[in-house]
Amino acid sequence: MGTGEKGDEEDEEDEGKKGKKQLPITHYPLPNTQCPMPHAPCPFITNLERQRFHRR
Helix, strand or coil: CHHHHHHHHHHHHHHHHHHHHCCCHHHCCCCCCCCCCCCCCCCCCCHHHHHHHHCC
16 A cells, blocks of 8 residues: 555656756757856856867
8 A cells, every 4th residue: 555655756756856957948059049057067058069169
C-alpha cells in the first residue's frame, strides 16, 4: 500500500524538475538582435551559429 504513495511523490518531483528546465520559445535569440549576455553561451544555438551571432 505504501509503495503507491511513494511512487506518486517521485513522479511529482520529476515533473517539477522537467518543468523548470523547459523555457518558453520567447527566450530563443532573434537573428536581428544582439545576445543579452554576450559573455554567456546561448543554449539554443550551435557553436557555429553562436560565433556568427556574436561577431555582428
